[in-house]
Amino acid sequence: MIKIRNLEVSFRDFQLGPLDIYIQEGAFFMLMGPTGSGKTLLLETIAGLVKPDTGTLEVAGTDVTGNPPGKRKVGIVYQDTALFPHLTVRQNIMYGVRYTTNRSEYDFDKLVEILNLERLLERLPGKLSGGEKQRTALARALITGPEVLLLDEPLSSLDQMFKGEIRSELKRLHRETATTFLMTTHDFTDSLSLGTHGAVIRNGNIEQEGTIDDIFHNPETPFMASFIGMKNVLPVEFTGDTALAEGLSIRHTSPRTGHGFIAVSPESIVISRECAVTSERNRFAGIIDAIERTGTVLSVSIDCGGTVLVSQVTRNALAELELTSGTDVFVSFKASSVHVF
């Protein structure tokens, strides 16, 4: 469990906080945010490597604000693994054992077996693959029995194959231990597949905190909506179950009044050539503005009376509907697809 209260950290020109974060015991907490938002600084502050200006920090019910890094029951694994290059895998894993009195759930043999490191023990880090390095770094951190394991983008420097492998290892280790995991990431796949709870940090402040489900389905601000990849974020004026955007009157299912924002995911917007009768409560005529390839699907921008909506179609659908720039089309989406905030 981690309890952060009114934490403020100045580092060169950067200001982190004030932050108040509560992470439940045994959670897999994902800390997300753009580059330079303060994720690593927060991790290093929790680890005791950076001193906060104000605030307190509790780990497993103990105030560790003034404790040195080794007296916090916190382990850290960096993106670049930070293995000691002059020590073998065995020596790296055993490094912290002499300093700790914590009882780890894992002894050396068990950790080596779980992380499949048996045949690598006498190798130097320079002779390991990215995945092997990460597994060694995990073993080195876990052998001292930390209450909290801090993971600083541990998957971002790995290729796809190793990424999947380490992700599974992390999932398993988290499931099998009582350790609280706090991981920073850029990758939403990591958050969605590993995280139970999370927070998004922006310019040193928490933008939104909650369950992973909440963060990805109920963004509370335009930044959050665009951060999690929502398109069609529009400023609107609400009147009951209608949101007035430029040139459009959009129906939604969360009645309210005043100014605010709506977001509609591109996958929810259906394009047709005819004004078909559907159950969708929102239907607008428009002209295709641009078609862009985005990975395996195509992103189609449609100008609907001044408001541009983005939809996604497959290559086949594009050919079937004979869609090109300038084509007149109709777009439709359900009122329940409109996210209001």
Place this chain on the structure above:
Amino acid sequence: MAVLSFLALPLVNIATAPSPGIIWESLHDGEIVSAVLLSLYTSGMAAVICLILGTPFAYLLARKEFPGKNLIESIVDIPIVIPHPVVGIAILAVSGRNHWFGRILADLGIRIMGSPAGIITVLVFVSIPFFINAAKEGFASVPERLENVSMTLGASKLSTFRRITFPLAGRSMLTGTIMSAARALSEFGAVVVIAYHPMIAPVLMFERYQAYGLEYSQPVAFILIALSLMIFIVLRILTSRKRRNA
């Protein structure tokens, strides 16, 4: 080629000018032997002092950012650029009885003028920049994250230095120590102001040249070149290993 000849010709000449007989005789000349031994002792002591005093300082410069750091780094390099007799005169000025620092030294029974302590003092002054710069580079090449991880695993700062920083930066520290020893061994200008006696090898060579001419100074020069070359070879071996390991 011209540059190479320019560098090699005087050294080869000095190395080949004295006959083997004269060199053999020189090795049994008590005055030469004691001057060479004093040179080795004082330069060795200077290098050890550079290592002890310079290590924490170099670590601080490599790891920390603070106001005035550039100025401090420039001050460290000053002994490299100022004429060395000036160093001797400056140290003489503060170590005499007319200066409060000199009086403290006198009260402690430390004599600078005409003593091995004085020689070591000026040698440390002229050679410490070489140690600090090499060690600083070595410390800077050790990622700070390694030290951070070590501390989160429970190691103290001292243990972290002993188990992580020193093994990884040790070769640079050794290179710095050898460079400062080599620099100290070749010093003449600063030492001659502080201590003509007891004589270190460069001062003896100078005295023999003045009193008896070139021929009598050459055997001492030969021994000094041989010692310097030995240090240089050790240094090259160490640095080439470092490059291979990098």
